[in-house]
Amino acid sequence: MDTEQSSAGTDVAAIRAVDLTLSFGTTTVLENVSLDFPHRSVTALLGPTGSGKTTFLRTLNRMNDKVAGFHRTGDVILGTRSIFDGSYEPMRLRRTVGMMFQRPNPFPMSIADNVIAGVRAHRLAPRRDFGDLVEARLREVGLWDAVRDRLGDSPFRLSGGQQQLLCLARALAVEPRILLLDEPTSSLDPATTEKIEALIRSLLDRLTVIIVTHNLAQAARVADTTAFFFDGRLVEYGSTEELFSSPQHEETVRYVAGRFG
Template sequence: MTHSLAAARTDGGNSRRAGAQIPGSRSRHPDLLSPASTRAGVAAAPPALPPVLKTRDATMGFGLKTVLSSVTLEFRRGTINAIIGPTGCGKSTLLRAFNRMNDRSPTFWRRGSVEFEGCDVSAGTPDPLELRRRVGMVFQRPNPFPMSIRDNVVAGVRAHRLAPRRELAAVAERHLRQVGLWDAVADRLDDSPFRLSGGQQQLLCLARALAVEPDVLLLDEPTSSLDPATTEIVEALLRTLTPRLTLVLVTHNLAQAGRVAGTTAFLYDGRLVEAGETRQILAAPREPETVSYVTGRIG
C-alpha cells in the first residue's frame, strides 16, 4: 500500500489534474483517488447522461473460482470504452456479464449488480434474448455462420423478425455498406463466407451484429486475429459507430485503446485497478500496477 501512495505522490500533479477532468465521477465516487480502492467511475462528456452500462460491487466467478472482485464501473452513452489488462485478469468475463453470455456456463455466479439502462441484466426486462439483441457482441475470432454471406448479415434480423422478408436484401446491403464490405462481396452474396479473408469475415460479423440495431456493442479483442491494415479499417469503423452506439472494447493492445477509446479501465487479477480517460491511464497512471502494465513490465 505504501508503494502505491508513493507512486501516486510522485505523479500527484498529473493525477489531480486528470481527476479534475472527470468531475462527475469524482462526486459519485469520492474515493476515486484512493489507491487501495478498486472502485472507480469511468466518465466521459457529457456527464449529464445516465450510464448505459453499469456495474456496482460486481463479484463473479465460475464454480469455486472468483474471477472478478467488487468491480464498480460505468459506461456512458455514445462513448468508446476500452478494458485492458493482462490475460486472465477477467476482462472477457466482465464484458460477457453485460449480455449474460456468462450465464451459458452452469457454474457461473455473480453478486452485486450489472445494469443495462438502469435495470439489472438478470432482472428479466428486457428478457435475455432482447438484451442480447440490444447489447451485441463481436468475438475475437471471426465466427460467420455456415450460410451465405447475405444470410449471415440478416441472421439476427430474421431471428428477431425485425424486417419483413422482402426487405432483408436491403437490410443486408445497408449493413454491408456500413462496414465497407459491400463492394467486395456485392457479386457473391450467395457464396460461403469462409472464402473471405479473416478481416472480411470479421467485418461481416460486425455487419451481422449491427443489423439487429443494437444500442451497445461489446467487442472481445475484435482485431487480435487481424493484420494491421485491417485492424486500422475496423478501428476507423468503430469510431463511426458513436455516438449512436456505446462500445466496450476488450483489448490487449494498449495502442489500440489509445487510438479509439475515450475512457479505459485497467483490470488486474480480477480487480478494477484504475479507470478514467484513456489519455490519463496511458500517460499518467496513478496505480503502480497500471504503471507496470502500461510500461510493459507486467502482462
C-alpha cells in the first residue's frame, strides 16, 4: 500500500508544507511556510493579490515545476511521503491531488470525453464503464439534466458556469483525495457559485479541499480553517470562525475588515 494512502484516517495531515520557500529568479514569493491541512476538511487561503497564495497552491501538486526561474526549498509531504521524491511521477501525483482553475479549461473534445479524460489516461476503468462514469459525475455536479442529450457536443457551447461544473466533474472522475481550487467561482454567477460551494461541502466524506479565494464571505461559508498570507509570509492560521472573529495580527485585522486587499 502506498504511504500516502495508508496514512488516511490517522492523525497525520492529509498534506503539509514544511519550511517551504518559493521564488522565481531572484524574487522570493513565499518564505518559510509550514502548514498542515487536516483530512476531510476545507481550508481557505486568503490574502491580497500578490501575497503568494496561488504559487503556494500550485506547488502542492508540482504545477510550478517547469515554470521558468522557479525555485523551491523545503518540502511538501503527502501523507508520509515527499511529493518531490524522485520516483514520484507528477502525473500520478496530480491524480491524487487534483486541481481546478480560476477560468474553466475544458479540453477540445466532447463533453463526455472531457469527463473521462483522466480516467482514460490513468486506465482507471474499462471502456464499458465509461458511460456510467460520465453520468455519475455529471449528476454529482448537477449538470446531467442540461447535457444528457448532447454528450457528444463541444464543451465550448456550454455557458461559463456549465464549463466550470464540467471541469469539476472531470477532476472528480479520477477520485482524488485532495482537491485544489484556485478561485473557482470568481467569474461565475451567484446561483452557480452557490451550487459549487454546496458541492464542496458535500465532498468532505471522501476528500480534502484547499481553496484560494478573495471572497471573505465565501471563506466564512465553506472553510473549516483559514490561512492568511501577506507580503510573502504566512501571517495567521486557525479555525475560520476564530480567525474572522478574533484575529491575532494587525494585518489580519485589517484584511478581514476590508481595509486592504
